[in-house]
Amino acid sequence: MNTRSSILSAASELLASSPTGDISTRAVCDAAGVTQPVLYRLFGDKDGLLAAVVDTVWEEYLASKRSALVSDDPLADLRAGWDRHSAFARAHPHPYRLLFGSALTSRPAAAVEAMSLLRAVLERVAAHGRLRLDPVRAAEIVMAANSGVALGQIVHPELYPDPSVSVAVREATFRGILIDAGVDDTAADDPAARAATTLRAQLGGAAEFSAGEQALLTEWLGRLQDRQTPTA
Template identity: 55%
Template sequence: MSTRSTLILATAELLAQSPSGDISTRSVCEAAGVQQPVIYRLFGDKDGLLAATVDHVWDEYLGMKRSARQSADPLEDLRSGWDSHTAFAIANPNAYRLLFGSGAVDKAESADEAMRLLRVVLERLAAQGRLRVAPELAARVVMAANTGVALALILRPALYPDMSLSTMMRDIVHSTLVSDTAPASDAGESGRIAAITLRTVLSAMPGALFSEREAGLLDEWLERIQSQPPSD
């Protein structure tokens, strides 16, 4: 095993065992059997080490999501993804807090990968004409809500003592974003959903149906439709 991997594994173990979520580079070096300058040579600084460790901890979870078989209904996959995200946070509170509740690990790539995998599910919903907003916006809404609930469960267990909060928030958020959990209320909303669906389908189609100029103009029109605010 490389020195880099040894340091990451030692950091992950100390992080999981820490009551406060804080660890020192000295304790990491003692556990790994190396001198402190090695950390700075391999990772730049402590934050670099923590970022690499968070990515390592998250990689197992993200690997399961990457290899998971898609169900027939992307909404079920969306629900399952929310629940597994919350479960991971509860099982790995310190690594989770570092990634989503701290600016200390800006170099970590895990959050971007989690967002990308979430967008894949939402694009499937959009392609079926079931998403009320663009997949990019829906992904930000879902991730913000999911991480907010997970952090609440981790940081305020006395105030939020059980997982029912996560399930309730999940259903509220999904019913707001997914059209077949609450029928479209007007023609304007139906038009926005249709525009989102067409943009998503066209972006996934191989080959060029339109010239570059035509494609740009069509995308501009569809974006304008989907961006229209709901009528009062």
């Protein structure tokens, strides 16, 4: 194990066992058997170290999402993704809080990939004609709701004594972005916007169109999608 890995391993262990979610660089250096100048040379400052620790811990979760089997039901995959996210938050409260509830000057990269993976699932939902909104907008809504309830359960467990609140928030969120295939809900949203969302997801980079045609079609469909997207 190299010096950087030794420091990250020590910091991860100290963070996991910390009652407050805070660790000192001195304690990390003592545990890793290095001097503080070495730590600062590798990570810049404490925030840089914590950001690297968050990415290290989150890598296990992201790796599981990358390797997760894709089913024929994107809605089932979407629900499973929410539940895995919530389970990770409960298992790793301090790294989770650092990613979603802190003001680190060095931002972990994990959040960017987590959002990208979520958008990929929602693209599949859209291609099945089940998404009311543009997948990018829908991903923002789902991530905000998922991380919000998970963070609330971590930081203020006394306010959320029933763990099933995560499932309740999940279903309430999904009702806002998904189209129930068994319900005639055309009066509740814009059919043209829904059709544009589905068509845009299914077309992707269709070879039948030139780059200019693809850009124009994307613009037209985007205008229709904007009719559906809430403005407030």
